[in-house]
Amino acid sequence: MIQAGDTYDPLLKRPFSIFRQEDNTLQFLYRIRGKGTLCLSNVKKGDTLDLIGPLGNGYPIPKGDFVAVAGGIGIASLYALIEQHKNRAHAFYGARNKDELLMLNEVSKFSKKICITTDDGSAGKQGLITTPLKVFLRNNHLPVYTCGSMPMLKTIFNIIKDTELKCYASLEENMACGIGACLGCVVKVRSEKLEVRSKKSGVRSQDKKNLTVYKRICKEGPVFDLKDIAWE
Ligand SMILES: Cc1cc2nc3c(=O)[nH]c(=O)nc-3n(C[C@H](O)[C@H](O)[C@H](O)COP(=O)(O)OP(=O)(O)OC[C@H]3O[C@@H](n4cnc5c(N)ncnc54)[C@H](O)[C@@H]3O)c2cc1C
Ligand code: FES
Known part of the structure; x- marks a missing residue:
């Protein structure tokens, strides 16, 4: 999450992928879309950027091709x-x-x-x-x-x-906090199992209905198994 300018407008940090990492350098690749990315494009060598990261979960490492x-x-x-x-x-x-x-x-x-x-x-x-x-x-x-x-x-x-x-x-x-606190970035995912604990016995059982739950893209994602997304 990068603070795009040195003023409070835009107020919120913007999310970016880490494009490359080399020695002590992080590189970002971005397209100018609105105010935040426009401010970012005006950043000059030697300026300081406020950022939080890395956040969320990335891709699993591929084992072969x-x-x-x-x-x-x-x-x-x-x-x-x-x-x-x-x-x-x-x-x-x-x-x-x-x-x-x-x-x-x-x-x-x-x-x-x-x-x-x-x-x-x-x-x-x-x-x-x-x-x-x-x-x-x-x-x-x-x-x-x-x-x-x-x-x-x-x-x-x-x-x-x-x-x-x-x-x-x-x-x-669109993200606001980027750290899982605001619930502003959720996506519906399928959850085939819901753990239910019986009040009487305390025993856990699994309800296998076709359920959906919300996951935060910034926290549980941004990478998801595409088959888990509950497409409308
Ligand atoms: C996990 C993640 C990684 C990203 N990585 C990159 C990256 O590496 N490079 C890059 O160029 N962009 C990336 N983006 C998108 C980037 O965050 C947005 O383009 C940026 O926040 C736009 O900010 P802005 O202030 O310039 O535009 P705004 O004024 O905030 O928005 C301009 C327009 O873009 C739309 N928009 C804003 N954010 C998003 C978004 N996340 N997805 C779809 N539409 C959006 C708005 O609805 C609006 O229509 C990433 C987004 C996420 C969630
Ligand atoms: S952006 Fe706040 S919970 Fe994801």
Whole structure:
């Protein structure tokens, strides 16, 4: 959570992925969206930034080859995984246009294979990244790591829901505290089991109804098993 300016406007820190970490340096990759990120873009060398972190839970470490699916700035969340596991990632990288395919040369260099799509066809194939991903996953049973828009994540869910494939997704939501206190960033997840303690016997039993519970993206996430999300 980074304080974007040195005034109280914007008041709240903004959440960012740790893009890279090298020696004593943390690197962030961001897109200017509103006031906070605009303030951040005016930060100069030598300025001081107030931040809290690292927070939440990241991706599990891949054991072998894996699929990395990035939608636009979602690459900021996946980049370190791709760089640290050289030649292991089958990267699927989609963006609105070629200018939004950040770090493309590096992602290509560190990946085993890369597939690119853009909405306007200015780089790679024109269309959504989930189209070639669907074809790839038919014949390649690898774990999927992903970060991007909710519609993209939902499409990936629909691709993998009836398969044995694992998919770890980093979710995004507006955040206020970033430390689990305000409950402003919750997502509904499925919980097949609810532990119930019998009043009489004190014995625990498990109710296996199709239940949903809320989880905090900043605390229990931001990375969740995509199949656990309770899609409406
Ligand atoms: C865990 C996590 C990691 C993130 N990592 C990165 C990163 O590495 N690089 C990066 O560029 N961005 C990242 N984001 C998104 C980033 O936090 C927002 O873009 C930023 O907070 C916008 O702040 P702002 O003041 O510039 O815009 P605001 O004025 O707060 O918002 C501008 C617009 O963006 C929308 N918006 C704001 N925050 C989000 C969000 N989190 N998700 C979707 N829409 C949002 C608002 O609804 C509004 O429409 C991450 C978000 C989360 C939750
Ligand atoms: S942002 Fe406050 S609980 Fe997640």
